[in-house]
Amino acid sequence: MMSIPRKKKKTRKLRGSRLYGYGKQRQHRRSGRGGGFGGAGAHKHWWTWYTAHWPDYFGMGRRGFKRPRAVAREINPINLGDIERMIEELKEKGAVKVREDGKLEVDLSAAGYDKVLGRGRISKPMVIKARAFSRMALERISQVGGEAVKV
Numbered sequence: 384m385m386s387i388p389r390k391k392k393k394t395r396k397l398r399g400s401r402l403y404g405y406g407k408q409r410q411h412r413r414s415g416r417g418g419g420f421g422g423a424g425a426h427k428h429w430w431t432w433y434t435a436h437w438p439d440y441f442g443m444g445r446r447g448f449k450r451p452r453a454v455a456r457e458i459n460p461i462n463l464g465d466i467e468r469m470i471e472e473l474k475e476k477g478a479v480k481v482r483e484d485g486k487l488e489v490d491l492s493a494a495g496y497d498k499v500l501g502r503g504r505i506s507k508p509m510v511i512k513a514r515a516f517s518r519m520a521l522e523r524i525s526q527v528g529g530e531a532v533k534v
Contacts, residue, residue, distance in 0.1 A: 425440075425441075458497045458498050458515075459495060459496050459497050459498075460496065460497065460498040460499070460500050461491060461496040461498070461499060461500065462499075462500045462501070462502040462503045463499060463500070463501060463502065463503045463504060463505050463520055463523055463524070464502060464503015464504060464505075465503065466489060466491075466499070466505065466509075466511065467503070467504075467505045467506065467507075470487070470489075473489060473491075473494050476493070476494050477493065478490045478491065478493045478494040482510065486507075486508050486509060486510050486529070486530075487507065487509045487510070488509070488510045488512070489509055489510070489511050489512065490512045490534075491511065491512060491513040492512060492513060492514055492534050496513060497513065497514045497515060498513060498514065498515040498516070498517070499511060499513045499515070499516045499517065499520045499524075499531070500517050500519070500520055501517050501518070501519025501520040501521075501522070501523055502519075504523055504527075505523065505524065505527055505529065506527070507527065507529075508527050508528035508529040509524070509527075509529045509530075510529060510530045510532060511524060511529065511530070511531055511532070512532045512533075512534050513531075513532075513533070513534060514533065514534055515533070516531050516533070
């Protein structure tokens, strides 16, 4: 419930009134206002409150669909601009080779990356091997004269 900003609290204003603006004494004190005594209504009208604020109370919480681990795989992406910056690191990992035609062959799956994203640019033509490429990455690799090879 939202509170109304006041200079003085309502309780300070109604200090001598005994009922504090609730009409009869029963309207504010007994079980009528909260929807029952104690935890009454936990499986009825308080259900959404219990599942949101106390999810393990009934031992299940809010249920939903969870993809199996075999299907849901973490994707480790890398941007095009980062590939060119990280060439030395990738050479140390053994993921970069120089081909006979002078192009660099970068095997990102050997370096632990799955997908190439199109942010940034590359200046040299490269042959980049990865499991997946974004549309923008494919365009930018071909603009420079490189190749994108899906592994």
